Amino acid sequence: MKLYSYVFLLGILFVLGSCGFGTADSGSKKNNQPTWKWEQTDKSLTLLNGENRILWRLNFDSEQDKPYFHPLRTPKGYNLTLERPKDHPWHRGLWFSWKDINGVNYWEEDPDKGVAEGRSIVKSVSIDKYKNFSAKITLHIAYEEKGIALIEEERVVEIGSPQNTEDYTIKFHQRFEILEDIRLYLEKPAKHGGVEWGGYAGLSFRASDSLVGHQFTTSSGWVNNDDITGYGxxxxxxxxxxxxxxxxxxxxxxxxxxxxxxxxxxxxxVWFAKGEHAFFTPSILFDGPMDLNKGESLLLNYLVLVHDGKRSNEQLRQFENF
Structure with missing residues (x-):
């Protein structure tokens, strides 16, 4: 009788194990949670939700320069990003790019060549994937003009786990080693709207055209729903x-x-027009150029919160000291 009970218990444990119980880190469904899995190539890393639906993809094709996120979806599966729209084909979802280094354009690509005059070349990529479906990607990028490197960057991108949550984070840790004397520059920008262009460089976001009724909110309490070019x-x-x-x-x-x-x-x-485009960036060069000497380093850190639903100022302030 005892032997029968022992065999019966082993049978139950085997069935439960086959069904995926007790394997929360495996990506299997539990309590109606999504199934997660990785897709990795020499050009991108993708986290898939459910039946091959992309949650996020980090693109790092060395032939296209400037790594970027697209698609970038919320935990519920809504896409946030727009890739290479006709009005600005150099906009790449969520990405980082300098505008002007020593008078050379690193922002706008030549439509025939597919790359900018100044190159932001991905030299190497290292990927760490974790059981909770967070990830750390380390990229080495060279900023070159006519084959001569002016800056070398190590960029560490840490993407939080999307499991059992209505939001997740993306952290950017960037170290720029200055190889030659340089000036980081952008055109004189508009402030509080106007007809002047410029003001954009650095970490930038171009919103999907599937979104409507945009509202911009800031740490100081500024709220805007109207068309605007500038802010500052x-x-x-x-x-x-x-x-x-x-x-x-x-x-x-x-x-x-x-x-x-x-x-x-x-x-x-901010560059926003209802029904046309939505873009914003923290513009480190907005108030003037930055001069850096050979041998110096520049460190930058940013956090991006991807969220379903609305967030109050109080909720957002909790992420300030990341």
């Missing part, structure tokens, strides 16, 4: 929340500037 006030963070077209759901993305960054807090630049 110093903020610890800026959030863009919008409604998903054809639904009643809201989604958003927040960029936090680090207190450790030079010129903290940076002015934020």
């Amino acid at each position: 006030e110093k903020e610890r963070w800026m959030d863009m929340t919008a409604k998903v077209m054809g639904s009643e759901d809201y989604v958003g993305l927040t960029i936090f500037d680090s207190p450790d960054n030079p010129r903290f807090p940076s002015p934020y630049y």
Whole structure:
């Protein structure tokens, strides 16, 4: 009788194990939670949710320069990013790019060549994937003009786990080693709107055209729903929340500037027109160029919050000291 009970118990444990119980880190469904899995190539790392639906993809094709996130979706599966729109084909979802280094354009690509005059070349990529479906990606990037490297960057991107949550974070840790005397520059920007262009460089976000009813909110309490080119006030963070077209759901993305960054807090630049485009960036060069000498280092840190639903200022302030 005891032997029968022991065999019966082993049978039950085997069935439970086969069904995936007790393997929360494996990515299997439990309590209606999504199934997660990785997809990795020599050009990208992707986290898939459910039946091959992309939650996020970090693209790092060495032939295209400038690594970027697209698609970038919320935990509920709503896409936030727009890749290479016709109005600005150099906009790449969520990405980092300098605008002008020593008078050379690193921002706008030549439509025939597919790359900018100044190259931001991905030299190597190292990937660590974890059981809770967070990840750490280390990229080495060389900023070159005519084959001569002016800057070498080590960029560590840490992406938080999306499990059992309505948001997740992406942290950018960037170290720029200056190989030659340089000036980081951008055009004179508009402030509080206007007709002047410029003000954009650094970590930038171009919102999906599937979003409507955009609202921009900042750490100082500024709230804006109207068309604007500019802004220029110093903020610890800026959030863009919008409604998903054809639904009643809201989604958003927040960029936090680090207190450790030079010129903290940076002015934020917004380019927004209803029904046309939504873009914003913490603009470290908004108030003027930055001169760096050979042998110096520049350190930058940012946090991005990807969220479903709306977030109050109090909720967002909890991420300030990341």
